[in-house]
Amino acid sequence: AVSAEAYGQWNKKGDFNPPVYPKTPEQHSRIITKLSSSFMFSSLDDKDKEIVIEAMKECIFPTNSEVIKQGADGAELFIVDTGILSCYKNIKGENKHLKDYHPGEAFGELALLYNAPRAATIIAKTDAILWSLDRDTFNHIVKDAAVKRREKYEAFLAKVDLLSDMDPYERSQLADAFVTSKYNQGEFVIKEGDEGNNFYIVEDGEAIATKTIHAGHAAEEVKRYRPGDYFGELALLKGQPRAANVVALRVLKLVSLDRHSFKRLLGPVESILLRNAKKYEEIIASLT
Ligand code: 1OR
Incomplete structure (x- = not known):
């Protein structure tokens, strides 16, 4: 029946x-x-x-x-x-x-x-x-x-520090634009020196950033990323090559925006991104 x-x-x-x-x-x-x-x-x-x-x-x-x-x-x-x-x-x-x-x-x-x-x-x-x-x-x-997309990402996006002060209407539009991707342990998301075209937020898992600090030596750990953390903004903001590697520590789920969507949708938080980017210099200074 x-x-x-x-x-x-x-x-x-x-x-x-x-x-x-x-x-x-x-x-x-x-x-x-x-x-x-x-x-x-x-x-x-x-x-x-x-x-x-x-x-x-x-x-x-x-x-x-x-x-x-x-x-x-x-x-x-x-x-x-x-x-x-x-x-x-x-x-x-x-x-x-x-x-x-x-x-x-x-x-x-x-x-x-x-x-x-x-x-x-x-x-x-x-x-x-x-x-x-x-x-x-x-x-x-x-x-x-x-509707499904917006509902699925709403709770997650509200917990991302970077986006917490953003207007909820603008935040919900991010859900329309996100592309999701998955990386296995040890896989590179970003390679130092490459051209950068995407911005990422960690949805699940953990990643590590490494950077060549001492010429001729292996890249050293500079940062860890957990759910709600973001990376990949620097190359897009400054038009520079990727400043560090980002590698999956275990299975890693990311949401990403391409350059165009990043500019259009994250314009409202650009000043926060730039302010946070200053902290990188402090980390590097402490390692050299
Ligand atoms: P609509 O069918 O309600 C008006 O018709 C449209 O304006 C609306 O769909 C959106 O497409 C658009 N809040 C609500 N609607 C907005 C907003 C907005 N901006 C554009 N529209 N906010 C602005 C965020 C920068 C929040 C204001 C408090």
């Missing part, structure tokens, strides 16, 4: 007819580029990506027009094709400018993810072309994976 619930689930999927808005090949490829730079969509498989692209509708907003109104019901999310948009939130009677959105960025996802009223107002700062995705297609194709 098929349970009512299981049947309902199947039926729901079976009944779902995503909208199809025809696109020129040029529009199609523009959307593909935007989707791959938007964290929430980058992990979709090709079939789902195609459904999302077909369902996207082009919307044109002239300068100063309102795209989203705080407190309203939300029916769609938007991806910026061209133009700049500003996000404002009314906090205790004061209209605060929170951030600007540029091509490739998405907004309006919160109301759809959490079935909540619009949390902020979005205004076109310049003439803008956006792609909108309707709630039904979002719910069927994107939502479950996005």
